[in-house]
Amino acid sequence: MQGKWIEIKVITTSEALEPVSGIFYSMDCKGVAIEDPEDILSREQGPLTWDFADINILEYGGKAASIKAYFSEDDNPSTIVDYIEEKLKIIKESGINIGEGKVLYAVVKEEDWANNWKKYYKPTKIGKHIVVKPIWENYSNKDNELVIELDPGMAFGTGTHETTRMCVEALEKNVEANSVIYDIGTGSGILAIAAAKLGAKEVLGVDLDPVAVDSAAQNVQHNKLNNIKIIEGNLVEVVEGKADIVVANIIAEIICILIGDVKKVLKTGGLFISSGIIHERREMVIDKLENSGFQVLEVNKDGEWNCITAILK
Template sequence: MVASDGGIGCNHFLIIDKERIHMNGQWYEVKVITNSESIEPISGIFYGLDVKGVSIEDPNDIIQREQGPLTWDFADINILEYKGKYAVVRGYFNITENGDELLTYVKNKIAELRESGMDVGLGEASCQVVKEEDWANNWKKYYVPTKIGESIVVKPIWENYSAKEGELVVELDPGMAFGTGTHETTRMCVKALERTVKHENVVFDIGTGSGILAITAAKLGAKHVIGVDLDPVAVDSALENVKFNKLNNIEILKGDLMEVVQGKADIIVANIIAEVIVILTDQVKKFLDAGGLFITSGIIRDREKMVVDKLEKEGFEVVNIERDGEWVCITSKLK
């Protein structure tokens, strides 16, 4: 059963048998560090015991997230304990169990999997006592208020933060781990919006995800913002985040740009992937007047030239290129 406790940021990869969980007390947490391929047999070890809940952190759930081509936002593996290097399976057991026996049993079963020829990665197991409120909300420790650029502060809704003079606070429930503000591509897009958004601007956000870029544009003074996404979960997440920020100048629409948006924008932002940006470019220019800006990211460095070439071919002038690690953000202007 996939947990859907509205607001759990990792409910995309958190599996809990709610019917067997008591809502108070302490638990034994048995943790196994493994790889994506071995999640099922490792989980099977726990389900062969009197497990009360199993949580799974599989980086592939984020990295290989299947969505429509316009909905890809670079979900943040930074929320995972090992930053996507390993998969982690945790089993939760009554404190009345014998923790040492549980751990020994799990280790022996992992050894059996290895002996059968299965690659279980590190295959390291550990056991500790945890409070239920800790493991149910443990993922939240990876989200803290983060300042991006000169003025934008992305604040998880459960955190307290006193804005300093000149700061604009974006209230965010990360939802299913896309668009949190910690990924390089999102940061660069936020900075690009800071540099370009002016009062009375109309902004379109393609593949809005959590809505972070649409909300940022509105906070920066855009007159009207439209965020579009093909993923209904993203649309719901963005709508909730718009409510958290008490904004009435943002529309969140399900669909793609050509199907659901009318009129033209002063700025269009798309944090997707290079291959999709190339496809979008000839469509996007129909929604911009001369001088309109197209901010694009989600571009790895070895795709930079491909995107620049396409932009120039379609009548855009590249006015700024920012690089952060392996990622690139390109701002271009329609001639």
């Protein structure tokens, strides 16, 4: 998609999503995006599910569903809106609750979708020494600051999240000149790069997501580091040797699943730094660590999140 596009949005209900989206699919639109709060609210609660999700990530806070469709800038938006409003009346008359049933339109640029978020992402200091700098921003580093050049793209990890900050702070305390570090679920590669900047001898970033692997590898290049390797796959299947520190900024349920594998790739006396743990899951992770041969050394909190540093006995 290039240039400008007409974005047509219908604010409706989950119940009406199928017939309303059918309106768009019968038209010459270039793409349809659906936001249904029931995708989160109706899911089974439990390990590896959405029970940790914040409903406020949704545009209408879970109170309404919406459908957006994109049309050529040559199309007449008023004509499209009139057509959709007529179709919505028919759906409503058939007994389906369409909620607000409001139709909105705007002219958008494709580059807006990809780049608008960048204006809110500025150089950020995390920990005592690490500064995360977007590659498109200018920054003059001060004494003792270690600057990470970062373009997160579609991968998680910009340095602005509490879990990332706590992991960086834990790495600052524990990385030594001869340290071998494994970063599980490396995302943008920010923790792997931080470990290398802090003086680690060897760093390995692992992720199951090929998009994250590409993003992390590019960020390693941005920072001109030659002691980091980024690989795709499951931890124990792609890693040889053992680390002094394993860091994982994921979620509590996944951390609990990973603990057994972490033991296989961590030296005795090595540290496991884990974050992405909400308060309600903290004791679950601590119990799993202690029952698996780890001793918890430190638990740090920031907002709703926890970071746990444990040593393998």
